[in-house]
Amino acid sequence: MIKACVIGWPISHSRSPIIHGYWLQQHGISGSYTRQPVEPSSLEAFMSGLGNKGYAGCNVTIPHKEAVFNLVSRADDTTERLGAVNTVYIRDGQLLGTNTDGEGFINSLKQGAPELQLANTRTVVLGAGGASVAVVNAILEQGATEVVVANRTREKAEQLRARFGTRVVPIDWDRAPDHLGDCSLLVNTTSLGMRGQPELGIDLSRLGERTVVTDIVYTPLRTRLLEDAAARGNIVVEGLGMLLHQAVRGFSLWFGVTPEVTPELRELVVRDINPVPMT
Numbered sequence: 230m231i232k233a234c235v236i237g238w239p240i241s242h243s244r245s246p247i248i249h250g251y252w253l254q255q256h257g258i259s260g261s262y263t264r265q266p267v268e269p270s271s272l273e274a275f276m277s278g279l280g281n282k283g284y285a286g287c288n289v290t291i292p293h294k295e296a297v298f299n300l301v302s303r304a305d306d307t308t309e310r311l312g313a314v315n316t317v318y319i320r321d322g323q324l325l326g327t328n329t330d331g332e333g334f335i336n337s338l339k340q341g342a343p344e345l346q347l348a349n350t351r352t353v354v355l356g357a358g359g360a361s362v363a364v365v366n367a368i369l370e371q372g373a374t375e376v377v378v379a380n381r382t383r384e385k386a387e388q389l390r391a392r393f394g395t396r397v398v399p400i401d402w403d404r405a406p407d408h409l410g411d412c413s414l415l416v417n418t419t420s421l422g423m424r425g426q427p428e429l430g431i432d433l434s435r436l437g438e439r440t441v442v443t444d445i446v447y448t449p450l451r452t453r454l455l456e457d458a459a460a461r462g463n464i465v466v467e468g469l470g471m472l473l474h475q476a477v478r479g480f481s482l483w484f485g486v487t488p489e490v491t492p493e494l495r496e497l498v499v500r501d502i503n504p505v506p507m508t
Protein backbone atom coordinates (compact mmCIF):
# COMPACT_ATOMS: atom_id res chain seq x y z
CA MET A 230 0.00 0.00 0.00
CA ILE A 231 1.35 3.44 -0.96
CA LYS A 232 1.05 6.12 1.72
CA ALA A 233 1.11 9.91 1.50
CA CYS A 234 0.03 12.64 3.91
CA VAL A 235 -0.28 16.35 4.45
CA ILE A 236 1.68 17.96 7.26
CA GLY A 237 0.93 21.27 8.95
CA TRP A 238 0.34 22.81 12.37
CA PRO A 239 -2.60 22.88 12.81
CA ILE A 240 -3.78 20.53 10.05
CA SER A 241 -7.36 19.58 10.93
CA HIS A 242 -8.72 22.12 8.39
CA SER A 243 -6.99 20.57 5.38
CA ARG A 244 -9.27 19.40 2.58
CA SER A 245 -6.45 17.58 0.76
CA PRO A 246 -7.53 14.14 2.12
CA ILE A 247 -10.90 14.58 0.37
CA ILE A 248 -9.16 15.29 -2.93
CA HIS A 249 -6.57 12.51 -2.81
CA GLY A 250 -9.03 10.05 -1.26
CA TYR A 251 -11.38 10.63 -4.21
CA TRP A 252 -8.60 9.99 -6.74
CA LEU A 253 -7.35 6.88 -4.91
CA GLN A 254 -10.86 5.45 -5.06
CA GLN A 255 -11.46 6.55 -8.65
CA HIS A 256 -8.27 4.85 -9.84
CA GLY A 257 -8.68 1.76 -7.64
CA ILE A 258 -5.28 2.37 -6.01
CA SER A 259 -4.50 0.66 -2.73
CA GLY A 260 -3.15 3.69 -0.92
CA SER A 261 -3.84 6.19 1.82
CA TYR A 262 -3.58 9.93 2.29
CA THR A 263 -3.88 11.27 5.82
CA ARG A 264 -3.49 14.45 7.83
CA GLN A 265 -0.42 14.49 10.08
CA PRO A 266 -0.13 17.26 12.66
CA VAL A 267 3.57 18.10 12.94
CA GLU A 268 4.66 20.84 15.31
CA PRO A 269 7.59 23.00 14.26
CA SER A 270 9.90 21.47 16.87
CA SER A 271 9.39 17.95 15.43
CA LEU A 272 9.48 18.90 11.74
CA GLU A 273 13.08 17.90 11.05
CA ALA A 274 12.68 14.50 12.74
CA PHE A 275 9.39 13.86 10.94
CA MET A 276 10.85 14.70 7.54
CA SER A 277 14.04 12.68 7.98
CA GLY A 278 11.94 9.65 8.97
CA LEU A 279 9.34 10.10 6.20
CA GLY A 280 10.53 7.18 4.07
CA ASN A 281 11.04 4.89 7.07
CA LYS A 282 7.47 5.55 8.11
CA GLY A 283 6.44 4.15 4.72
CA TYR A 284 5.45 7.40 3.03
CA ALA A 285 6.05 8.00 -0.68
CA GLY A 286 5.90 11.71 0.10
CA CYS A 287 3.74 14.44 1.55
CA ASN A 288 2.10 17.78 1.03
CA VAL A 289 3.32 20.63 3.18
CA THR A 290 1.19 23.48 4.40
CA ILE A 291 1.37 26.38 6.86
CA PRO A 292 3.69 26.97 8.70
CA HIS A 293 6.21 24.53 7.24
CA LYS A 294 6.61 25.42 3.54
CA GLU A 295 9.81 27.47 3.92
CA ALA A 296 11.35 25.19 6.57
CA VAL A 297 10.82 22.09 4.40
CA PHE A 298 12.50 23.87 1.48
CA ASN A 299 15.65 23.85 3.63
CA LEU A 300 15.25 20.17 4.51
CA VAL A 301 14.93 18.62 1.04
CA SER A 302 17.99 17.37 -0.89
CA ARG A 303 16.94 19.05 -4.13
CA ALA A 304 14.25 21.31 -5.57
CA ASP A 305 13.41 22.33 -9.14
CA ASP A 306 14.13 25.83 -10.49
CA THR A 307 10.65 27.26 -9.82
CA THR A 308 10.75 26.00 -6.24
CA GLU A 309 14.25 27.46 -5.75
CA ARG A 310 12.84 30.84 -6.84
CA LEU A 311 9.97 30.53 -4.36
CA GLY A 312 12.00 29.20 -1.43
CA ALA A 313 8.95 27.21 -0.35
CA VAL A 314 7.90 23.60 -0.86
CA ASN A 315 4.33 22.28 -0.87
CA THR A 316 5.04 18.77 -2.20
CA VAL A 317 7.74 16.31 -1.16
CA TYR A 318 8.48 13.00 -2.86
CA ILE A 319 11.15 10.38 -2.34
CA ARG A 320 13.49 9.12 -5.07
CA ASP A 321 16.48 6.84 -4.35
CA GLY A 322 15.96 7.47 -0.65
CA GLN A 323 16.28 11.25 -1.07
CA LEU A 324 13.67 13.87 -0.21
CA LEU A 325 12.89 15.98 -3.27
CA GLY A 326 10.84 19.15 -3.05
CA THR A 327 8.59 20.96 -5.46
CA ASN A 328 5.91 23.61 -5.37
CA THR A 329 2.67 23.12 -7.30
CA ASP A 330 0.79 26.24 -6.12
CA GLY A 331 1.71 28.23 -9.23
CA GLU A 332 0.65 25.56 -11.71
CA GLY A 333 -2.53 25.02 -9.67
CA PHE A 334 -3.30 28.71 -10.07
CA ILE A 335 -2.54 28.76 -13.82
CA ASN A 336 -4.36 25.51 -14.63
CA SER A 337 -7.41 26.71 -12.75
CA LEU A 338 -7.40 29.90 -14.85
CA LYS A 339 -6.98 27.83 -18.03
CA GLN A 340 -10.04 25.80 -17.09
CA GLY A 341 -12.18 28.75 -15.90
CA ALA A 342 -11.09 31.41 -18.41
CA PRO A 343 -9.59 29.63 -21.43
CA GLU A 344 -9.44 32.84 -23.50
CA LEU A 345 -7.30 34.69 -20.95
CA GLN A 346 -3.93 35.82 -22.29
CA LEU A 347 -1.26 36.49 -19.63
CA ALA A 348 1.75 36.79 -21.98
CA ASN A 349 2.49 40.42 -22.92
CA THR A 350 -0.24 41.77 -20.65
CA ARG A 351 -0.47 43.37 -17.23
CA THR A 352 -1.91 41.76 -14.08
CA VAL A 353 -2.89 43.39 -10.80
CA VAL A 354 -2.26 41.29 -7.70
CA LEU A 355 -3.71 42.27 -4.32
CA GLY A 356 -1.57 40.94 -1.46
CA ALA A 357 2.09 39.98 -1.02
CA GLY A 358 1.88 37.16 1.54
CA GLY A 359 2.96 33.54 1.21
CA ALA A 360 0.47 32.56 -1.49
CA SER A 361 1.16 35.72 -3.49
CA VAL A 362 4.80 34.70 -4.04
CA ALA A 363 3.76 31.59 -5.99
CA VAL A 364 1.00 33.45 -7.85
CA VAL A 365 3.25 36.36 -8.90
CA ASN A 366 5.99 33.98 -10.04
CA ALA A 367 3.52 31.88 -12.04
CA ILE A 368 2.13 34.95 -13.83
CA LEU A 369 5.68 36.12 -14.66
CA GLU A 370 6.53 32.64 -15.97
CA GLN A 371 3.59 33.01 -18.36
CA GLY A 372 5.34 36.01 -19.93
CA ALA A 373 3.45 38.92 -18.35
CA THR A 374 4.90 42.36 -19.09
CA GLU A 375 4.04 43.67 -15.65
CA VAL A 376 2.63 42.44 -12.36
CA VAL A 377 1.37 45.36 -10.29
CA VAL A 378 1.34 44.35 -6.61
CA ALA A 379 -0.70 46.27 -4.03
CA ASN A 380 -0.15 45.27 -0.43
CA ARG A 381 -1.14 46.85 2.88
CA THR A 382 2.47 46.52 4.03
CA ARG A 383 4.16 48.00 0.98
CA GLU A 384 7.57 46.66 1.98
CA LYS A 385 6.43 43.11 1.23
CA ALA A 386 5.47 44.13 -2.32
CA GLU A 387 8.92 45.74 -2.64
CA GLN A 388 10.44 42.43 -1.54
CA LEU A 389 8.65 40.69 -4.42
CA ARG A 390 10.30 43.11 -6.84
CA ALA A 391 13.68 42.43 -5.24
CA ARG A 392 13.04 38.69 -5.61
CA PHE A 393 11.56 38.58 -9.12
CA GLY A 394 12.81 41.74 -10.85
CA THR A 395 11.50 44.92 -12.37
CA ARG A 396 8.43 43.42 -14.03
CA VAL A 397 6.97 43.48 -10.49
CA VAL A 398 5.64 46.98 -9.78
CA PRO A 399 4.81 47.64 -6.12
CA ILE A 400 2.12 50.23 -5.44
CA ASP A 401 0.36 51.55 -2.35
CA TRP A 402 -2.59 49.46 -1.21
CA ASP A 403 -5.14 52.20 -1.74
CA ARG A 404 -3.96 52.93 -5.32
CA ALA A 405 -5.05 49.52 -6.68
CA PRO A 406 -8.35 50.86 -8.19
CA ASP A 407 -6.31 53.24 -10.41
CA HIS A 408 -4.66 50.26 -12.14
CA LEU A 409 -7.71 48.20 -13.00
CA GLY A 410 -8.48 49.75 -16.39
CA ASP A 411 -5.88 48.02 -18.52
CA CYS A 412 -5.04 44.73 -16.86
CA SER A 413 -5.93 41.32 -18.28
CA LEU A 414 -6.26 39.80 -14.80
CA LEU A 415 -7.08 40.95 -11.27
CA VAL A 416 -6.18 38.51 -8.48
CA ASN A 417 -6.93 38.71 -4.78
CA THR A 418 -4.30 36.82 -2.77
CA THR A 419 -5.09 38.53 0.55
CA SER A 420 -7.16 36.79 3.18
CA LEU A 421 -9.77 39.57 2.95
CA GLY A 422 -13.19 38.27 1.94
CA MET A 423 -12.57 34.92 3.60
CA ARG A 424 -15.22 33.73 6.07
CA GLY A 425 -14.50 35.38 9.41
CA GLN A 426 -12.32 38.11 7.84
CA PRO A 427 -13.26 41.66 6.82
CA GLU A 428 -14.45 42.21 3.24
CA LEU A 429 -11.97 43.32 0.58
CA GLY A 430 -14.18 46.22 -0.47
CA ILE A 431 -12.17 47.37 -3.50
CA ASP A 432 -13.71 49.93 -5.88
CA LEU A 433 -14.22 48.16 -9.22
CA SER A 434 -15.70 51.12 -11.09
CA ARG A 435 -12.61 51.38 -13.32
CA LEU A 436 -12.29 47.64 -13.94
CA GLY A 437 -11.70 46.85 -17.63
CA GLU A 438 -14.64 45.13 -19.29
CA ARG A 439 -12.49 42.21 -20.43
CA THR A 440 -10.45 41.82 -17.24
CA VAL A 441 -10.72 38.32 -15.76
CA VAL A 442 -11.11 38.41 -11.97
CA THR A 443 -10.01 35.63 -9.65
CA ASP A 444 -9.75 35.21 -5.90
CA ILE A 445 -7.63 32.54 -4.27
CA VAL A 446 -9.90 32.65 -1.22
CA TYR A 447 -12.38 29.79 -1.58
CA THR A 448 -14.44 30.00 1.62
CA PRO A 449 -16.94 31.27 0.57
CA LEU A 450 -16.72 29.76 -2.91
CA ARG A 451 -17.78 33.05 -4.44
CA THR A 452 -16.32 35.96 -2.52
CA ARG A 453 -17.84 39.42 -2.67
CA LEU A 454 -15.08 40.39 -5.11
CA LEU A 455 -16.17 37.64 -7.51
CA GLU A 456 -19.87 38.45 -7.04
CA ASP A 457 -19.27 42.15 -7.73
CA ALA A 458 -17.08 41.46 -10.77
CA ALA A 459 -19.57 38.94 -12.18
CA ALA A 460 -22.39 41.45 -11.70
CA ARG A 461 -20.40 43.87 -13.90
CA GLY A 462 -20.22 41.18 -16.60
CA ASN A 463 -16.57 40.18 -16.05
CA ILE A 464 -15.44 36.57 -16.28
CA VAL A 465 -14.59 35.28 -12.79
CA VAL A 466 -12.66 32.21 -11.63
CA GLU A 467 -13.19 30.74 -8.15
CA GLY A 468 -10.25 30.01 -5.82
CA LEU A 469 -11.28 26.41 -5.27
CA GLY A 470 -9.88 25.54 -8.70
CA MET A 471 -6.36 26.39 -7.51
CA LEU A 472 -6.68 24.05 -4.53
CA LEU A 473 -7.87 21.19 -6.75
CA HIS A 474 -5.32 21.70 -9.53
CA GLN A 475 -2.31 22.10 -7.21
CA ALA A 476 -2.99 18.57 -5.93
CA VAL A 477 -2.62 16.87 -9.35
CA ARG A 478 1.18 16.59 -9.59
CA GLY A 479 1.68 15.36 -6.02
CA PHE A 480 -0.77 12.51 -6.63
CA SER A 481 1.04 11.64 -9.83
CA LEU A 482 4.49 11.68 -8.13
CA TRP A 483 3.37 9.43 -5.25
CA PHE A 484 0.83 7.11 -6.84
CA GLY A 485 2.00 7.04 -10.48
CA VAL A 486 -1.26 8.15 -12.11
CA THR A 487 -2.06 11.66 -13.32
CA PRO A 488 -5.57 12.35 -12.03
CA GLU A 489 -8.22 14.73 -13.36
CA VAL A 490 -10.04 17.60 -11.72
CA THR A 491 -13.61 16.53 -12.41
CA PRO A 492 -16.93 18.26 -11.62
CA GLU A 493 -17.65 15.36 -9.25
CA LEU A 494 -14.46 16.08 -7.27
CA ARG A 495 -15.33 19.77 -7.12
CA GLU A 496 -18.79 18.88 -5.77
CA LEU A 497 -17.27 16.70 -3.04
CA VAL A 498 -15.14 19.56 -1.77
CA VAL A 499 -17.97 22.08 -2.17
CA ARG A 500 -20.12 19.86 0.07
CA ASP A 501 -17.39 20.00 2.70
CA ILE A 502 -17.18 23.79 2.45
CA ASN A 503 -20.96 24.24 2.48
CA PRO A 504 -22.36 21.25 4.39
CA VAL A 505 -26.07 20.61 3.77
CA PRO A 506 -27.81 21.52 7.03
CA MET A 507 -29.47 18.59 8.88
CA THR A 508 -33.24 18.89 8.89
Ligand SMILES: NC(=O)c1ccc[n+]([C@@H]2O[C@H](COP(=O)([O-])OP(=O)(O)OC[C@H]3O[C@@H](n4cnc5c(N)ncnc54)[C@H](OP(=O)(O)O)[C@@H]3O)[C@@H](O)[C@H]2O)c1
Nearest residue numbers: 356357358359360361381382418419420423445468471472
Ligand atom coordinates in the same frame (compact mmCIF):
# COMPACT_ATOMS: atom_id res chain seq x y z
N1 LIG B 1 -6.94 28.54 -3.37
C1 LIG B 1 -5.84 28.02 -2.86
O1 LIG B 1 -5.38 26.94 -3.23
C2 LIG B 1 -5.08 28.80 -1.81
C3 LIG B 1 -3.72 28.54 -1.59
C4 LIG B 1 -3.05 29.27 -0.62
C5 LIG B 1 -3.72 30.25 0.11
N2 LIG B 1 -5.03 30.47 -0.12
C6 LIG B 1 -5.76 31.53 0.61
O2 LIG B 1 -5.09 32.75 0.35
C7 LIG B 1 -5.22 33.64 1.46
C8 LIG B 1 -3.84 34.21 1.81
O3 LIG B 1 -3.00 33.15 2.24
P1 LIG B 1 -1.45 33.40 2.57
O4 LIG B 1 -0.89 32.09 2.95
O5 LIG B 1 -0.79 34.19 1.51
O6 LIG B 1 -1.56 34.34 3.89
P2 LIG B 1 -0.50 35.36 4.46
O7 LIG B 1 0.89 34.97 4.09
O8 LIG B 1 -0.85 35.52 5.90
O9 LIG B 1 -0.82 36.75 3.69
C9 LIG B 1 -2.00 37.46 3.94
C10 LIG B 1 -2.13 38.62 2.97
O10 LIG B 1 -3.37 39.29 3.25
C11 LIG B 1 -3.11 40.67 3.56
N3 LIG B 1 -4.06 41.15 4.57
C12 LIG B 1 -4.48 40.48 5.68
N4 LIG B 1 -5.35 41.26 6.38
C13 LIG B 1 -5.46 42.43 5.69
C14 LIG B 1 -6.20 43.64 5.90
N5 LIG B 1 -7.00 43.77 6.96
N6 LIG B 1 -6.09 44.62 4.98
C15 LIG B 1 -5.27 44.48 3.89
N7 LIG B 1 -4.55 43.36 3.64
C16 LIG B 1 -4.64 42.36 4.54
C17 LIG B 1 -1.68 40.68 4.08
O11 LIG B 1 -1.16 41.97 4.00
P3 LIG B 1 0.08 42.40 4.95
O12 LIG B 1 1.31 41.88 4.26
O13 LIG B 1 0.01 43.87 5.01
O14 LIG B 1 -0.14 41.75 6.29
C18 LIG B 1 -1.03 39.68 3.11
O15 LIG B 1 -0.80 40.28 1.85
C19 LIG B 1 -5.87 32.81 2.57
O16 LIG B 1 -7.24 33.13 2.60
C20 LIG B 1 -5.67 31.38 2.13
O17 LIG B 1 -6.69 30.52 2.59
C21 LIG B 1 -5.73 29.77 -1.09
